[in-house]
Amino acid sequence: QVQLQESGPGLVKPSETLSLTCAVSGYSISSGYYWGWIRQPPGKGLEWIGSIYHSGSTYYNPSLKSRVTISVDTSKNQFSLKLSSVTAADTAVYYCARHLGLAVAEYWGQGTLVTVSS
Amino acid sequence: EIVLTQSPGTLSLSPGERATLSCRASQSVSSSYLAWYQQKPGQAPRLLIYGASSRATGIPDRFSGSGSGTDFTLTISRLEPEDFAVYYCQQYGSSPPNTFGGGTKVEIK
Numbered sequence: 001q002v003q004l005q006e007s008g009p010g011l012v013k014p015s016e017t018l019s020l021t022c023a024v025s026g027y028s029i030s031s032g033y034y035w036g037w038i039r040q041p042p043g044k045g046l047e048w049i050g051s052i053y054h055s056g057s058t059y060y061n062p063s064l065k066s067r068v069t070i071s072v073d074t075s076k077n078q079f080s081l082k083l084s085s086v087t088a089a090d091t092a093v094y095y096c097a098r099h100l101g102l103a104v105a106e107y108w109g110q111g112t113l114v115t116v117s118s
Numbered sequence: 119e120i121v122l123t124q125s126p127g128t129l130s131l132s133p134g135e136r137a138t139l140s141c142r143a144s145q146s147v148s149s150s151y152l153a154w155y156q157q158k159p160g161q162a163p164r165l166l167i168y169g170a171s172s173r174a175t176g177i178p179d180r181f182s183g184s185g186s187g188t189d190f191t192l193t194i195s196r197l198e199p200e201d202f203a204v205y206y207c208q209q210y211g212s213s214p215p216n217t218f219g220g221g222t223k224v225e226i227k
Contacts, residue, residue: 045206045218045219045220045221046155046163046206046208046218047218048208048214048215048216048217048218050214059214060214061214061215062214062215063215095162095163100165100168101210102210102216103208103210103214103216104153104165104168104208104210105155105163105165106165106174106175108162108163108164109162110161110162111162
C-alpha cells in the first residue's frame with residue numbers, strides 16, 4: 001500500500017521560503033509515476049501546485065511557477081516542495097500525492113497546515 | 119486556463135436518494151480528462167473517478183461519472199451515510215495548470 005507523509009515547519013514568516021518534504025513508503029519513486037503537491041487554504045477549494053517525475057522533469061502551475069521548486073531524492077524515496085517569498089495568501093493545508101499521469105492525484109498524504117505569519 | 123463551475127453549491131438529500139452533481143467547463147476538456155474527488159472534514163480528498171467515467175481502485179459502483187466536452191456529471195445512485203461530503207471536479211486535459219471546481223457539498227436533509 002502506497003503511503004505518503006508530509007513534514008516541515010507549520011509556521012513560516014512572510015517573505016521567507018516554505019519548505020516541505022513528502023516521504024513515500026510502499027512504493028519506490030524511481031519506479032515511475034508523477035509525484036506532486038496540492039494545497040487548500042482553510043475553508044476553501046483545491047489548487048494544484050506542481051508535479052515531478054522520478055527523472056526530475058517538472059510541471060508547475062503558471063501562477064506559482066516563479067516561486068516554486070519541486071525536487072526528488074530517489075535515494076531517500078522522498079520529494080520536496082519549496083515556495084519562496086510567501087505571504088498570508090500561501091497559508092494552506094499542503095498535500096503531497098502520487099499522480100495517475102501528470103495530474104490526477106491517486107494517493108494522498110494526510111496534509112500539513114502551513115501558516116504564514118510573523 | 120479552464121474554469122470549472124460546479125453546481126449546485128449544496129445538495130440536501132436523504133440516505134437512499136440519488137445525487138446528481140454537475141461540473142461545467144469554460145471550454146472543452148480534451149479527451150474527457152476530468153476527475154472527481156470526495157473530501158470529508160479533516161481528511162485528504164479521495165479520488166473517485168478519472169477519465170470522466172473510470173472508477174478509481176476500490177470505489178463502489180454506486181459512484182458513476184459521465185459527460186464530455188464542457189458538461190460532466192457525477193452520480194451517486196443511492197446515498198450511503200458515508201457519502202455525505204464535499205465533491206470536487208478537476209480537469210487535466212489542459213495542463214498545466216490543471217484546475218479544480220469550487221466543490222459541491224452533499225449534506226443530510
